[in-house]
Amino acid sequence: MIVRRSRLRLLLEVQLPVLLILVFAIAPYLWMVLTSIKPDNAIATFPVQYLPTAPTLEHYQVLLARTSFLHNLFNSLVVALGAVVLGLGVSVPAAYAFSRFRFTGRGGLLVFFLVINMVPVVLLIIPLFVLMRQLGLIDTFIGVIMGHATFAIPFSVWMMTSYFNALPAELDEAALMDGASRWQTIRHVVLPLAMPGIVTTGIYIFVNSWNEYLFAMMLSGQNIKTVTVALQSFIGEFTVQWGLLTAGGTLIALPVTLLFLIIQRRLVGGLTAGAVKS
Amino acid sequence: MTMQRRSEHIPFLLPALLVTAVVVLYPALQTVWLSLHHFVLFDPDNIRFVGLGNFADILLRDELFWISLGNSLVWVVAAVGLQFLLGLVTALLLNQTFWGRSVARALVVVPWALPSVIIGLMWTWMYDLNLGVFNDMLLRAGLIDAPVAWLAQPSTALGAVILALVWQGFPFFTVMILAGLQTIPATHYEAAAMDGATRWQMLRYITLPALREVIATALLLRMIWVANSLDVILVMTGGGPGYTTHTLPLYAFLKAYSGMEFGYASALSLLMTLLLLVVVATYVRRVARSALA
Amino acid sequence: MKRRTLMTYSAAAIAAPMIGRVQAQAPTTVRWWYHFDNPQASPAELVAKFEKENPGVKVQAESIPWGGGNDYYTRLYAALVAGNGPDCAMVKLGNQSRLLQMKALEPLDGMIDKWSGKSDIAPNLWKMHQANDGKAYYLPLQYVVLYLYYRTDLFQAAGVQPPRTFDDFLKAALAVNKGDVAAFGMRGGGGGHDHWGSFVLGGGATFDSGGMVTPKALAANRWFVELGTRHKLFPASAPTDGFRQIVDNFKAGRTAMTIHHIGSANEMVQALGDKVSAVPVPMGPDGKGWTSFGDESNAVFAASKAKEAAFRWASFLSSADNNVAFNAFTGQLTVSTSGAAKWNLHPKRFVDATAASTGLMGTLPNDTKTADFTRTVWPQQMQRALLGQITPDAMMQAIEKHFHG
Numbered sequence: 001m002i003v004r005r006s007r008l009r010l011l012l013e014v015q016l017p018v019l020l021i022l023v024f025a026i027a028p029y030l031w032m033v034l035t036s037i038k039p040d041n042a043i044a045t046f047p048v049q050y051l052p053t054a055p056t057l058e059h060y061q062v063l064l065a066r067t068s069f070l071h072n073l074f075n076s077l078v079v080a081l082g083a084v085v086l087g088l089g090v091s092v093p094a095a096y097a098f099s100r101f102r103f104t105g106r107g108g109l110l111v112f113f114l115v116i117n118m119v120p121v122v123l124l125i126i127p128l129f130v131l132m133r134q135l136g137l138i139d140t141f142i143g144v145i146m147g148h149a150t151f152a153i154p155f156s157v158w159m160m161t162s163y164f165n166a167l168p169a170e171l172d173e174a175a176l177m178d179g180a181s182r183w184q185t186i187r188h189v190v191l192p193l194a195m196p197g198i199v200t201t202g203i204y205i206f207v208n209s210w211n212e213y214l215f216a217m218m219l220s221g222q223n224i225k226t227v228t229v230a231l232q233s234f235i236g237e238f239t240v241q242w243g244l245l246t247a248g249g250t251l252i253a254l255p256v257t258l259l260f261l262i263i264q265r266r267l268v269g270g271l272t273a274g275a276v277k278s
Numbered sequence: 279m280t281m282q283r284r285s286e287h288i289p290f291l292l293p294a295l296l297v298t299a300v301v302v303l304y305p306a307l308q309t310v311w312l313s314l315h316h317f318v319l320f321d322p323d324n325i326r327f328v329g330l331g332n333f334a335d336i337l338l339r340d341e342l343f344w345i346s347l348g349n350s351l352v353w354v355v356a357a358v359g360l361q362f363l364l365g366l367v368t369a370l371l372l373n374q375t376f377w378g379r380s381v382a383r384a385l386v387v388v389p390w391a392l393p394s395v396i397i398g399l400m401w402t403w404m405y406d407l408n409l410g411v412f413n414d415m416l417l418r419a420g421l422i423d424a425p426v427a428w429l430a431q432p433s434t435a436l437g438a439v440i441l442a443l444v445w446q447g448f449p450f451f452t453v454m455i456l457a458g459l460q461t462i463p464a465t466h467y468e469a470a471a472m473d474g475a476t477r478w479q480m481l482r483y484i485t486l487p488a489l490r491e492v493i494a495t496a497l498l499l500r501m502i503w504v505a506n507s508l509d510v511i512l513v514m515t516g517g518g519p520g521y522t523t524h525t526l527p528l529y530a531f532l533k534a535y536s537g538m539e540f541g542y543a544s545a546l547s548l549l550m551t552l553l554l555l556v557v558v559a560t561y562v563r564r565v566a567r568s569a570l571a
Numbered sequence: 572m573k574r575r576t577l578m579t580y581s582a583a584a585i586a587a588p589m590i591g592r593v594q595a596q597a598p599t600t601v602r603w604w605y606h607f608d609n610p611q612a613s614p615a616e617l618v619a620k621f622e623k624e625n626p627g628v629k630v631q632a633e634s635i636p637w638g639g640g641n642d643y644y645t646r647l648y649a650a651l652v653a654g655n656g657p658d659c660a661m662v663k664l665g666n667q668s669r670l671l672q673m674k675a676l677e678p679l680d681g682m683i684d685k686w687s688g689k690s691d692i693a694p695n696l697w698k699m700h701q702a703n704d705g706k707a708y709y710l711p712l713q714y715v716v717l718y719l720y721y722r723t724d725l726f727q728a729a730g731v732q733p734p735r736t737f738d739d740f741l742k743a744a745l746a747v748n749k750g751d752v753a754a755f756g757m758r759g760g761g762g763g764h765d766h767w768g769s770f771v772l773g774g775g776a777t778f779d780s781g782g783m784v785t786p787k788a789l790a791a792n793r794w795f796v797e798l799g800t801r802h803k804l805f806p807a808s809a810p811t812d813g814f815r816q817i818v819d820n821f822k823a824g825r826t827a828m829t830i831h832h833i834g835s836a837n838e839m840v841q842a843l844g845d846k847v848s849a850v851p852v853p854m855g856p857d858g859k860g861w862t863s864f865g866d867e868s869n870a871v872f873a874a875s876k877a878k879e880a881a882f883r884w885a886s887f888l889s890s891a892d893n894n895v896a897f898n899a900f901t902g903q904l905t906v907s908t909s910g911a912a913k914w915n916l917h918p919k920r921f922v923d924a925t926a927a928s929t930g931l932m933g934t935l936p937n938d939t940k941t942a943d944f945t946r947t948v949w950p951q952q953m954q955r956a957l958l959g960q961i962t963p964d965a966m967m968q969a970i971e972k973h974f975h976g
Contacts, residue, residue: 046823047416090293097290120506129649152303162495200457211393232479236608238834249396261384320669407808427807519810520955536946
């Protein structure tokens, strides 16, 4: 925003609330991190011990050296990136059409995507498994990527449509009237301006795929195991391996957070310079 | 709106429709089929068509359906509402310029970056009667005299799970709204500042209206997602104590995977979908009309 | 048109693997599904040993996530329905009747009778694993019996003995229930029916038709619920406590007694040393009692194309030294009588308590409704009764209704 605040006001009105919110957001994660560096006999004690008296990295060592965690992390990355590529590749054009074109069935199709979103797919995990087996997609990357992308598509179409709607159609028309083809218009005029929306939607797809458990568990086998499935294996029938679980949980949040750290600069770009003169 | 050739839209839409049809449409249709049958997975010899029988049983003879429906309503309104409010405030704050903003923006995403099963386990542990940090801190601060069984008492269980879900979900709104805030040209604020507008007025007359469509869509989609979500509740309370945190999707899930009654469970989830459809249709008509215009 | 296609498709998808084409037993690959608590524990050594003793048979051991039991069984049922299930897998008794009704299991009597290790497993163990049709489909793998943990020091301080009967139990509980310590860490969440069972099934309730609503059964349940609602002997978190909570609470010294099994004995001793010991669960005044026999077995599937080889692997795991090694992974007790004699992985007093409990061992009925009972119906009704939302009698009536309509 434009109006400059005094430093005190900035502190009180902005920085302090942000700090409070951050504390709320980070505290449970911090508790998990602290737990992950405690030896087994110091976890789940009574009375509650906050700081570790004998911090150890043994859980991380075991996690990385003696389990398949890194490999699973890699699997998750492939699946998530694949889902982003497939999801965006399919929903951005569709959203563009919904935003810029008018055709019969437009309203109906938009509602269709919404309704598809509303069916709780978790219920259909067994019929879906049977279908995937018919298609030969069990224990393959493609199977899980398709699943993740598909769960994300309805959302992506709607969000991208609204981001495209926020960009005036006059932009496209101006370019088209200047003799640009549709493809050139999209590539050079619309997409750059819609980047924050595209990036955000991409992040959403990535995060959802990264965290997804049920579908990945059902469709995975010995070859494709995502990191969420791997973490679940630390929760046993008789024991919970808190050390390994919290170490894994700590690590699993890092890629997404790092990704966001890098990407969030892009979010500040876009229209803040007042590019649209209308 | 823009100049278009007649069937220009088709290649844009086709990929999305194809992919969706394979993985979502087919199981969706199968849900419909299952809901019209008595279908118990371990009893394959006894599959039979019952028409609307399942639906009649649910609506007329199943008190747990109505209890779950009530819980779902509270669940959706509270969870989505609080996620949205917190997310909006956070986005507005993070749009300001201050030292450490980049780091703050990245850190706020952390709850969203964790899988539901971890969130469920950690929060259950934090709420634990003896070993949980909440009770410990509240006791030390003198705010309570005895530890509270947050997840075992009907009066606190639903709220406790909702808090975990608000924690998980508010970054979603933060990110979506933050992106939307970037599309508001700075010139609008400059002009308003020159006219002597206060910060509140700018929020009310420039920011919020400009965000309207993004907010409306985000709320709609989040509402659908939360209404259907069950993994956090499943891990934290399993629907208990009693029926306190029993929501509709959880009920359908238990019917399917504990009782193996896929026909009945499908009917439950279809009813849920229909109810959502009604709510969404009303919502879209009132609020997000411009998206469909 | 579409409906009929869907119908035929689904019916075919369900029926096809159940028809189970019987082919010549080619000694090739046996796919075996398992779940170990400790993900680092690997059956690789056992597999290598087996393959050496059985040239021509390869074992493909696949670790399937347990997910509270739900994920493991969802995967298993889905795979069986879709026709790509394993040749054999670790399974529990609670699922036997469902799998049988799906015609998914292969009867093993013939192969068991020819097996040399048959006599090394006690006859009553064989009997417990039998299906309702009298045939054997399961090969016992591990031996879990629930007993009562108690705090020796708290009992000594209160001057009470570890309880033998229900009355003893109430007296002892009232004596040790003071300050921050709750007398009994009761498990009200999923799987907690074991606790309830010791007092209510042990007190005379049965799963037969009408067996849950006899005056004796109702009285036993009322007595049990009142332990919590009237005498306040359970911690406030009991309604939703799972195994993790009852073990942690006991280790942390917040409860004086709880019911669990030898799988947790080592961690109990690590936390409490000599202050923890165990006895069999209390019995009724008529000398009868009930404690949960927690099972895990291997079953061979009817759709398998390598049944004989699969049986060889499963029986290998159930025989003497191999079974002892196997249970070193799971932390439970071996089913092999010869192996049990040399058992040294748990402190003796817990092994003794387990052995002393064999007379009380019981399982839940072999009924398709049992799995739903343990997972959903019992926790819900128990929680409602503990919270006073329904009367104890209403709880028993709901259970009766679930099984017998």
